[in-house]
Structures are given as C-alpha cells and as structure tokens.
Amino acid sequence: MQNWPSQIGYFMLNLTIVGLYGMLLSGIVARTLAKVQGRIGIPLYQPFLDLAKNLGKRTAVSHGVMFYLGPVFRLAGGIGTLAFVPVLYGSEIFGNFSMAGDLLLAMYFMFFGQLGMALGAGESGHPFSAIGIARGLGQMTAYEVPFALAIIAIVVQYDTLSITEIVAAQQGGIGNWTVFTNPLAVIAAMIAFLGMTAYPPFDVVMAPNEIPIGPPTEYHSSYLAMMTMNQAVFAGAKLILFMALFFGGATNLVELVIKTWAIYMVAVVVGAAFPRFRVDQSIRFFLRYPTLIGIAAIAYTQAVLLP
Amino acid sequence: MDMQKYALGPLPNDGLSAEDRDLFSDARPVPYEPYPVAVVEKFVNWVRANSLWLLAFGTGCGAIELNPLMTARFDAYRMGVQMRPTPRQSSVFIIGGYASVKTLKRIIRSYEQMQGPKFVVCLGICPINGGMYWDSYNTLNKFDEYLPVDLYITGCMPRPEVLMAGVLELKKKIKEGRADGANRYIENFEWYKANQKRVIKDWNMPDYNW
Numbered sequence: 001m002q003n004w005p006s007q008i009g010y011f012m013l014n015l016t017i018v019g020l021y022g023m024l025l026s027g028i029v030a031r032t033l034a035k036v037q038g039r040i041g042i043p044l045y046q047p048f049l050d051l052a053k054n055l056g057k058r059t060a061v062s063h064g065v066m067f068y069l070g071p072v073f074r075l076a077g078g079i080g081t082l083a084f085v086p087v088l089y090g091s092e093i094f095g096n097f098s099m100a101g102d103l104l105l106a107m108y109f110m111f112f113g114q115l116g117m118a119l120g121a122g123e124s125g126h127p128f129s130a131i132g133i134a135r136g137l138g139q140m141t142a143y144e145v146p147f148a149l150a151i152i153a154i155v156v157q158y159d160t161l162s163i164t165e166i167v168a169a170q171q172g173g174i175g176n177w178t179v180f181t182n183p184l185a186v187i188a189a190m191i192a193f194l195g196m197t198a199y200p201p202f203d204v205v206m207a208p209n210e211i212p213i214g215p216p217t218e219y220h221s222s223y224l225a226m227m228t229m230n231q232a233v234f235a236g237a238k239l240i241l242f243m244a245l246f247f248g249g250a251t252n253l254v255e256l257v258i259k260t261w262a263i264y265m266v267a268v269v270v271g272a273a274f275p276r277f278r279v280d281q282s283i284r285f286f287l288r289y290p291t292l293i294g295i296a297a298i299a300y301t302q303a304v305l306l307p
Numbered sequence: 308m309d310m311q312k313y314a315l316g317p318l319p320n321d322g323l324s325a326e327d328r329d330l331f332s333d334a335r336p337v338p339y340e341p342y343p344v345a346v347v348e349k350f351v352n353w354v355r356a357n358s359l360w361l362l363a364f365g366t367g368c369g370a371i372e373l374n375p376l377m378t379a380r381f382d383a384y385r386m387g388v389q390m391r392p393t394p395r396q397s398s399v400f401i402i403g404g405y406a407s408v409k410t411l412k413r414i415i416r417s418y419e420q421m422q423g424p425k426f427v428v429c430l431g432i433c434p435i436n437g438g439m440y441w442d443s444y445n446t447l448n449k450f451d452e453y454l455p456v457d458l459y460i461t462g463c464m465p466r467p468e469v470l471m472a473g474v475l476e477l478k479k480k481i482k483e484g485r486a487d488g489a490n491r492y493i494e495n496f497e498w499y500k501a502n503q504k505r506v507i508k509d510w511n512m513p514d515y516n517w
Contacts, residue, residue, distance in 0.1 A: 030384075034382075034384065037379055038379040039378075039379045039382040039384065039385075040382050040384075040385045041382070041384055041385060042384045042385060042387070043385065043387075046357075046358070046387060049354050049357050049358045049387060050358045050360075050389075052351070052354045052358075053351075053354045053355050053357075053358040053398075056351040056354060056355065057422050057423070057424075058339035058422070058423045058424060059339065059422045059423045060422060061422075061517050208392070209392075212392030212393055213391075213392055213393060216396075217392075217393045217395070218393070218395055219395065219396070220395035220396050220422045221422050224396060
C-alpha cells in the first residue's frame with residue numbers, strides 16, 4: 001500500500017475491465033440459453049444497450065431516501081468485493097488491495113450488498129419486493145452455511161486468511177489446485193455458488209412468472225442501470241474469488257477469462273437443465289447435503305491434509 | 308402548444324377520499340426536452356429503439372399473439388425486445404385488441420407508472436374503430452382519445468409476423484424521434500383526462516399515477 005494513488009488508478013482499471021467482462025458474460029449466457037431453447041437469442045452487446053437505455057430514461061420517481069441508497073449500497077457491495085480480490089496472481093496492476101485478512105472482507109462485502117438492497121427495495125412498498133427480500137435473505141442465510149464451511153476448510157488447509165497466499169499455495173501445477181487437494185470443500189462451495197448465481201433451480205428470489213421480478217419491481221431508470229452495473233461487477237468479482245480460492249487463480253487475462261467462464265457455465269448448465277425449487281425446498285436443500293459435505297471437508301482437512 | 312395548459316399548479320385529485328389524498332402525489336407531469344446536443348439525442352434514440360421492453364400486460368384477446376413472439380419460431384429477443392412484468396421498467400405498452408372500460412382504468416394506471424420515453428402500440432382493429440365490438444356498451448371505439456398512440460397494427464387478429472413488422476416500424480419511428488406520444492399526453496393532459504373521466508364513472512384514483 002505504499003503507492004496508493006497508483007493503486008487506486010489500477011483498481012479503476014480493474015473495475016472497468018471486470019464490469020465490461022461481466023456485462024459481456026451476461027450476453028454470452030443469454031445467447032447460450034437461447035441456443036438451448038432453439039432460438040437465435042439477443043445480440044452479444046444487448047446488455048450494454050439496455051444499460052444505456054436505462055441511463056437515458058427521461059423521468060424517475062423516488063420512494064424515499066433508502067430507495068435511493070439501495071442501489072448505491074448494492075453497487076458498493078459489488079465494488080467492495082472486487083476491491084479485496086486479486087484479479088491476477090503476481091501482478092502489481094491487477095493485484096487490487098489484497099492484504100492479510102482480505103478473504104473475510106470479501107465475504108462480508110458479498111453479504112453487505114444484499115442487505116442494502118433489502119432496505120432499499122423494502123421502502124419501495126411493493127408486495128412482491130417484500131416477498132422477494134424475505135426469500136432472498138432466507139436463501140442467502142442457507143447457502144452461506146456450506147460456503148462458510150468450505151472457506152473454513154481451506155483456511156485451515158492453507159493456514160492463512162489472505163487470498164493472495166491461498167493462490168500462491170496452489171501454484172506449480174494442476175495437482176496443487178484446491179479442487180484436487182480438497183475436493184469436498186470445493187463441492188460444498190460450488191453448490192453454494194449455484195445458490196449465489198440464482199439460476200434455476202435456485203431462482204426463488206427473482207422468480208419470473210411467480211413474483212414477477214421480486215426485489216427490483218419498483219426500480220427503474222438510472223436506479224436499474226446502477227443495479228445492472230453492480231450485477232456485472234459482482235458476478236465478475238465472485239467468479240474471480242472462486243477461481244482464486246479453488247481453481248488455482250490466474251496469472252494472465254486469457255487464463256482468467258477461460259477459468260471464470262468455465263466456472264460460470266456450471267451454474268448455467270445446471271440452470272438450463274432444472275426447473276425451479278419451491279422456497280422451502282431451496283432453503284432446506286442447502287442445509288442438508290451441502291452442509292454435511294462442508295463439515296466433512298473440515299474433518300478431511302483436519303484428519304488427512306494437516307498431519 | 309401553449310405552456311399554460313399544464314403548468315396550472317397541483318392536481319385536484321378529486322376522486323380520492325380525504326385520507327387517501329395524502330398518500331398520492333399531486334404534482335403535475337411535465338414534458339421532457341430532447342438532449343441539447345443533437346448527436347447525443349440521436350444516439351440515445353438509437354439505443355431506445357434497440358432496447359424495447361414490453362409491458363407484459365395482456366389487455367385483450369390480442370395478447371395471445373404476444374406469446375409466440377418470444378418463442379423459438381419468431382424470437383423477438385434478437386431485435387432487442389424483452390418482456391418486463393413491471394410498468395416501471397418497460398417502455399412499450401401493447402394494447403392487445405379491444406380495450407373495455409374496466410380495463411382502461413388499469414391501462415391508465417400502468418401507462419402513467421411507466422417512465423418516459425414510453426410508447427403505445429395498438430394491436431388489432433378494435434382500438435382503431437371498435438372492430439366487431441363497435442356497438443358494444445363497454446368497449447372503447449377510438450382508443451387514441453384516452454391515451455396517445457404511437458403506432459397502429461391493424462388486423463383481426465394480426466399474426467405475430469405483422470406484430471414483428473410493427474416492431475420494426477416502431478423502431479424506425481423512435482430512431483427518427485417521431486414517437487413522442489408521452490409528450491403529447493402531457494401537453495394535452497386536460498383533454499385526455501376529460502375523455503378518460505367521461506367513460507370511467509367510478510374514478511377513485513389520483514389524477515396522475517406517479
């Protein structure tokens with residue numbers, strides 16, 4: 001942190017790249033899903049057009065102070081997650097504000113955006129928003145359990161809370177990746193990842209055709225544009241975090257794109273294949289086998305990896 | 308259009324009871340100006356034309372023609388058309404066929420909650436002259452007396468192909484900046500409101516649904 005002005009400049013560059021990549025990724029996914037359904041699908045640049053259109057809307061109404069702050073908190077959550085995750089290992093430009101306890105900070109920021117969103121959408125007063133928030137917070141609490149257990153397992157395994165050191169420990173060949181040294185933790189975390197991305201069968205929060213689009217029902221114009229931007233940054237940050245923790249990190253941008261795309265496709269393939277869970281099914285699902293796998297991962301780490 | 312007509316102070320909200328009146332805004336809507344730089348306005352219009360979010364509100368029998376538009380056969384997604392379930396986020400309102408008096412109330416509420424620029428497309432013959440319901444006691448014959456219409460697609464019922472042609476036509480109008488229905492509505496606010504209140508007898512909503 002000696003030269004923080006240039007650090008902030010580098011972080012802005014990272015933010016732009018990850019944001020653009022996240023937007024492009026949502027276009028790629030929409031097109032992939034369209035192919036599954038036998039359609040041509042949207043142009044790849046459609047997410048950018050939608051963003052520009054929402055920014056170019058002429059009118060906007062507000063429902064109060066928290067309604068304004070909801071998207072701001074959410075965007076802060078996305079940017080905060082990215083700020084403490086090193087995008088590329090061993091790179092000064094793409095290192096971000098990586099430090100000793102950044103894993104805890106990143107996990108905190110992942111939670112923070114959702115809470116801000118809950119307050120903002122709650123003030124909009126729409127019943128579907130309230131239902132969506134209740135579902136979202138319930139589901140988040142459920143998938144945080146296997147995710148936290150997986151994180152505890154790998155923290156014990158590598159004996160550090162720094163993401164950079166975890167990536168460093170995985171260098172030197174595919175065999176050193178967490179996915180091969182501690183597969184149980186990665187399975188638990190990847191199931192939690194399915195819940196985080198909110199593709200089917202875990203799309204109970206937005207739930208199209210059920211509670212039309214859930215929390216953002218009343219959000220429009222630039223509020224919605226801000227949330228779209230956050231979605232892109234947050235998706236990118238989450239993918240990079242998972243890649244760094246479980247799949248050996250990346251040392252160049254090509255490797256980053258390939259790995260994050262592959263991780264994201266896990267959620268997309270599962271999403272294309274399964275229908276939606278009910279709310280109670282979704283929440284109970286995370287608290288059963290994924291939680292057991294997470295506990296088993298900690299036991300495996302303690303008993304097999306540490307001695 | 309003289310500016311006095313819509314700068315007349317707060318809306319009366321006569322239809323609301325005294326305790327409801329506090330819950331709704333009485334601010335008068337104002338028309339929006341184009342961006343001062345012509346190139347920016349042109350670019351934004353192009354973006355608007357390529358990102359049409361339809362309000363998923365089936366107002367009549369013609370709404371059944373909207374569903375095939377999104378399927379593999381017609382796939383309107385490739386033209387930037389998407390369905391949005393909430394009026395706040397959508398920019399195109401398709402009046403699918405006949406509009407009854409009872410539906411008109413909901414149409415007005417939804418339309419006024421949409422954020423400008425917003426466009427109204429009338430599908431089928433009924434919103435133009437009543438069609439086969441021309442002498443019905445509860446069907447509106449000329450829809451553009453109640454809301455400003457940007458595009459008509461005639462037929463009974465129009466096939467999805469015609470609807471797609473209509474979407475392309477609407478895009479052309481938006482790109483040229485000719486789809487200004489939302490501003491016409493506000494500039495002739497009194498006239499539209501008088502027409503709406505003439506047919507809706509139990510007017511128990513605010514004069515403008517913010």
